[in-house]
Amino acid sequence: MRPKLTVTADGTGVVAHAGTRLLADLADATGLTQAYSDALAGLRQRNAGHDPGRVAVDMAVMLADGGQSISDLAVLRQQPAVFGPVASTPTAWRVLAGTGQAHLAGLRAARAKARELVWAQVTETGRPIPAARAAGRDIPGLVIDLDASVVICHSEKEKAAPTFKHSFGYHPIFGFLDNTNEALAGILRPGNAGSNTAADHIAVLDACLAQIPDTHRYNQPILVRADTAGSSSQFLAHIRALRDQGLDIRFSVGLAITEPIRAVLARIVEEPDLWIPALDQDADLRDHAEICEITDLVDTTAHPTGTRVIVRRELPHPGAQLSLFDHIVGWRHQLVITDTPYGHGPIQYLEARHRAHARVEDRIRCGKHTGLGRFPSRDFATNAAWLELALTAIDLLAWTKTLLLQGDLATAEPKKLRYRLLHVAARITRSGRRNRLRIAETWPWATDLANAFTQLAALPRPIT
Structure with missing residues (x-):
């Protein structure tokens, strides 16, 4: 028999999709975020508050997390303590719609550059x-x-x-x-x-x-x-x-x-x-x-x-x-x-x-559950940009498994990764001027996720 519960909406310091932060950090650690920023620099508007490259990476992270539409960015945006400032849906639409053929070529080159670093990181960690x-x-x-x-x-x-x-x-x-x-x-x-x-x-x-x-x-x-x-x-x-x-x-x-x-x-x-x-x-x-x-x-x-x-x-x-x-x-x-x-x-x-x-x-x-199964726009060029971000989302999941996970999680399909790692809830605390993401110790895969963050922190970083 299930225990009786009283449900209220007054919790504080609790975040969802905490494991998805691993994907966002991996994009930074592989140089993907910076490379995307360089590729989409022409889309930045004067006094704009969001870097288009960062917006594109956030959309890729959202797709890797299982999101299906641009409005699903709200899951990340409503948790600034974990994901920082995330663009609004209209801003994300403008970035996606403004991504032309030249920008697509830049995004592909950026992904190739990040892949080269990932493969070098794999070699350096002794996992060919x-x-x-x-x-x-x-x-x-x-x-x-x-x-x-x-x-x-x-x-x-x-x-x-x-x-x-x-x-x-x-x-x-x-x-x-x-x-x-x-x-x-x-x-x-x-x-x-x-x-x-x-x-x-x-x-x-x-x-x-x-x-x-x-x-x-x-x-x-x-x-x-x-x-x-x-x-x-x-x-x-x-x-x-x-x-x-x-x-x-x-x-x-x-x-x-x-x-x-x-x-x-x-x-x-x-x-x-x-x-x-x-x-x-x-x-x-x-x-x-x-x-x-x-x-x-x-x-x-x-x-x-x-x-x-x-x-x-x-x-x-x-x-x-x-x-x-x-x-x-x-x-x-x-x-x-x-x-x-x-x-x-x-x-x-x-x-x-x-x-x-x-x-x-x-x-x-x-892939069809990671952005390739639904296209958001009536415009073909916008949908082509969406496809590129979906490919990036698939890569982020693949790099996570190759670089950061062991055992059956290293071969898991996206659905299992989301259910066990990415969608886990946690509590944000602050002590000693440091923010801590505390995963419930009773969660069966808490150690796997914590170890993944530890391995991520130890990866060699690109020279900027």
């Missing part, structure tokens, strides 16, 4: 950038996952349009780093933008690469993964051309099954000696799934030299969407093409490595 994993082993270097997703709009917004999923809204394309869950880049597109538009894939990949510090971009392998939308010859040729610029970059993308490929699959369906068991992500044998390399059986001249073709077949699970061909042969088929050369892992590993691309759907799902 984690490796992405597949089939029970580390994937060498960095893994960039590209994918597009529909964002439904419930009102008429500029360039919102009917989508291929018979909904209405936008169709942005994103690039995430599988190693750390960082949101490297995103491009806001009309709802009727194609899924397999090579120019958009090239643009978002180049934006992703620009976010990676030079010491990491040129000194380790980079794998680019995408679904069948990334299999265009123009996009793959662009990836190959990047190797001429000194990047050790490879691709692993899905491939649509054409009639010539169906003919090959029909010919080998009853040749069990060609098929070997597929692996799951723990390197265990995957039930009722087999793979085979068919590079020598299909025409790969439309793709870069050295492209390999691997096919996976599995018994269809209930509810699986099957083509007529799959219905006839009794197997569900999926293809992957990669330019990873022979000698860099068996095809079981290469196929499982590509299947791990599905993790990007989780990144986008979490």
